[in-house]
Amino acid sequence: MLVGRAQTGDAVRWVCAHEDGMRPIEDPFAAFAEGREPVIIDERVEGRLLAPCEPVVLVGIAQNGPAHPSPVQAWLKSPRTVVASGETVSLRSDAGAVVAEGEIAVVIGRPTEGLTAANAHEYVLGVTAVNDLSSPERVVMDPRNFESKSGAGYTPLGPWIDTEAGLDSIPLVVAVDAETVATTDARELPVSIRDCLAYVAGWTPLDAGDVVMTGAPHSQAPVVPGRTASVAVGRVVLTTPFI
Template sequence: MRIGRVLTADGPRHVRAEGDRLVPIEDPYAAYAAGRSPADDGEAVAGELLAPAVPVVVIGVAQNGPEHHSPVQAWLKSPRTVTPSGTAVSLRRDAGTAVAEGEIAVVIGKATLGLTAHNAHEYVLGVTAVNDLSSPDRAEWDPRNFESKSGDGYTPLGPWIDTDADIDDVTLTLEIDGSIVAETDSRELPMAIRDCLAYIAAWSPLGPGDIVMTGAPHSQARVLPGQTVTVTVSGVTLVTPLV
């Protein structure tokens, strides 16, 4: 199932994709906690697609790319930087080089108490696409990634959560202006997604709707204003025009 959120005349609603139709559904996190798929909740609706989750916590996994030899570490990114697919993002002009990092985003389905590497998939609602926009030149002064990752709109997310994805085998493609610059998958991550989740859950609780960005396995590129970044994860395509 592909789950999203849409802004209707009555406010935001969770929906599932059925071809071109947007079918309202009940709270998918409550359904997930009950061990079932969310039930339909009304007739098809129309409206603007929003980011598919409203996280309280957004966690990035650092040093989970092939060029790193040190252990992975987690870091926090402001949930207020999350923005929907199709929304233009203004790159900072005061932070040096801008980089798009195409990543697999894991959407947590329920509280992570008891999560281990063995059972991590039992806590995941699904995966979606994320573009972890960054200003890496700031890392020289900012090892905690606060300045380098905090631009307005610097976490484009969505537009759908793929609930059928296998967290051990997720495809990832990064395109700039329609040209593919990276084709990779979760198996290229030095630390597997389930191990990342177990590491994070051992130190900090996560809950429904929270997001874990799992790292960039060869999937980053310098970007400039005027370009369009497309990240595709498990068939979910996220498009971000840059200005």
């Protein structure tokens, strides 16, 4: 199931993608806690898709690129940088070049106490697409990634959470202005998604709605104002125009 959040009139509702449009559903995290898919509760609705969740903790995975000499590590990014698919992002002009980093984002479904690499799928609601926008020139003076990744809107996320996607093999495609610049897969990550989740959960508690961005395996592209980037993670396609 593809689940997300939509602004419908004055209300924000959980919805799923249906053949006739968006259908309201019950809280998918409550359903996940009971070990089942959320139930469709109403007929088709009109609305604007929002970011598919509101993470309290937003984790990035570092050193998960090809042949990186350091072991996998994690860092924190402000959840206030999260924006919806289709929302225009203003690129900072004071931080050097900007790079779109297409990544597979994992949405946690329940508290992660007891999570291991072997059982990680039991704690995951689903996966979505994320564009971990970065200003890499700032890393020279800011190795902790605070300046390079903290711009307003620098974490486009969504628009859907795919609750049926696995963790071991997920296609990832990045395009700029409809021209494909990267095609890869979760299998190309030197450290698997399962191992990344186990590493993060081993050091800090995560809970329903938190997000782990799993790294950019050959999936980066420079962007400038006037361009539009897209990140496709399986069935989920995220688009972000830049000014």
